[in-house]
Amino acid sequence: MQAAELAYVLREGAELREVAEAAEATGHASVAVEGLREPLTISGIELVPRLTTRDLSMLRRFKGLRAYPVEKAEDLRSYPRLRRYAHIITMTGNALRRLGPREVERLSNLGLPVEVQVNTVLEALASGLWLRGLRALLTAALTDRVKLATSSGAFRPQLIRPVEVKRAFLEVFGLTQSHTFEAVITVPANVLGKVVRS
Amino acid sequence: MTTEYAVFLAVAALATSTAALIYVVRLRRQLTTVLKALDSKALRRYLRVVEARQRGRDRKRFIVFKLLAGRGLSKAEVEELIKKSFKQLFGTTALAIAGVSLAHYDPERGAGVVRVRATHKNHAIVALAAVDVITRGEVVIQPTRTTGTLRKAMRYAEEA
Known part of the structure; x- marks a missing residue:
C-alpha cells in the first residue's frame, strides 16, 4: 500500500507538475488537491480534487475528496448529513487548540476519519501554544476510538511532508508504531482510494 | 497365541517408533525456530544496545x-x-x-x-x-x- 497525501492547497502560479514531482519525491502515490477541478494523473501520481467547506449542500454536489473543517464544538451538529456527505473531518488550528475530550467523543461517534495537518500543528507548536484538542485526539486514537489521518496541509510543493516526517511527528506525540502506520499510510490511502473508486 | 503376541509387539513397536519420529521432527522444528530467534537481527541489535549501555555509550x-x-x-x-x-x-x-x-x-x-x-x-x-x-x-x-x-x-x- 502506497502513501497518499490528503491536503495540498493549489495557489495561483503553482504548477501541477511540480506538485506531482514533490509528491513522488516524498513517497506519495496520490495527492488530494484543493482547487483542482478534474482528476489528473501526472507522471504516475494521481491528483484528486478536494473541497474543504462547512456548506453541506456544496459538499454533497462535489466530486472528489470532501472534507468538513471543524473549528469549534458547534460545528459538529448535523450528524447524519455529515456522515453521508463528508469523507473526512479536518481539524483546524483553533480546533487543535480548543476542543476537549467531550468534542473528541462526538468525533468518535461520528465514525469518520479525522485529519490532522502537520503544517498546522507545527505552526501552533512554534508559537508555543498548548494543543488541548490534539492531545485529546491522540488519546482517542491510542484507544482506537478515532481513526486518525495525517496530511501536510501544504500550499507550496516544497512543503509536502515526507512520509518519514509524518511518522516521526506522530511518534514524538506518543503514538505507537502500529497506530502511526495506520494514520500515515492505511487511513489516507483508504480514504483517497474510496474517492477514486466512487 | 505366541504369533498374536508377536504381531501385537511388532505393531506396538512400529507405532512407538512412528510417534517418536514425529516427536523428534516437531522438536527439531521448534529448536530451529528458537535458534533462528536467538540469531535474529532484532536480538543482535538489542544485545548491541545493552553492550553499548554497559560501556556508557549511546547509539x-x-x-x-x-x-x-x-x-x-x-x-x-x-x-x-x-x-x-x-x-x-x-x-x-x-x-x-x-x-x-x-x-x-x-x-x-x-x-x-x-x-x-x-x-x-x-x-x-x-x-x-x-x-x-x-x-x-x-x-x-x-x-x-x-x-x-x-x-x-x-x-x-x-x-x-
Whole structure:
C-alpha cells in the first residue's frame, strides 16, 4: 500500500507538475488537491480534487475528496448529513487548540476519519501554544476510538511532508508504531482510494 | 497365541517408533525456530544496545537532509537554524540530551547530515521539518533518510 497525501492547497502560479514531482519525491502515490477541478494523473501520481467547506449542500454536489473543517464544538451538529456527505473531518488550528475530550467523543461517534495537518500543528507548536484538542485526539486514537489521518496541509510543493516526517511527528506525540502506520499510510490511502473508486 | 503376541509387539513397536519420529521432527522444528530467534537481527541489535549501555555509550543516528529553499547559507547558519528549531519545539534540556550537531553540509548541493542520539531521532526529524515554520518559509529543509553510520549518510547526501 502506497502513501497518499490528503491536503495540498493549489495557489495561483503553482504548477501541477511540480506538485506531482514533490509528491513522488516524498513517497506519495496520490495527492488530494484543493482547487483542482478534474482528476489528473501526472507522471504516475494521481491528483484528486478536494473541497474543504462547512456548506453541506456544496459538499454533497462535489466530486472528489470532501472534507468538513471543524473549528469549534458547534460545528459538529448535523450528524447524519455529515456522515453521508463528508469523507473526512479536518481539524483546524483553533480546533487543535480548543476542543476537549467531550468534542473528541462526538468525533468518535461520528465514525469518520479525522485529519490532522502537520503544517498546522507545527505552526501552533512554534508559537508555543498548548494543543488541548490534539492531545485529546491522540488519546482517542491510542484507544482506537478515532481513526486518525495525517496530511501536510501544504500550499507550496516544497512543503509536502515526507512520509518519514509524518511518522516521526506522530511518534514524538506518543503514538505507537502500529497506530502511526495506520494514520500515515492505511487511513489516507483508504480514504483517497474510496474517492477514486466512487 | 505366541504369533498374536508377536504381531501385537511388532505393531506396538512400529507405532512407538512412528510417534517418536514425529516427536523428534516437531522438536527439531521448534529448536530451529528458537535458534533462528536467538540469531535474529532484532536480538543482535538489542544485545548491541545493552553492550553499548554497559560501556556508557549511546547509539547515534544520522539524518540526511536536503535544502529545498534558502541555498547559500553557511554550515554554521544551517546548524544554528536546526538547533533553534529543536529548542523552540522541545526545549533546551531536550536539545542538550539529544546532542544535535551538523556532521556534514555541502552548500553547493544543499544537502547535509545531522548527527543525533538515537533516542531523539524523531524529535530531530520534526525539528528539521519545522525550520520553514520558524523562518517563515525562507528556508525549507526536507529530511530524506536516516542511517546508523556517517559513511552511509554521506553516500546518501551525495546522491541527494
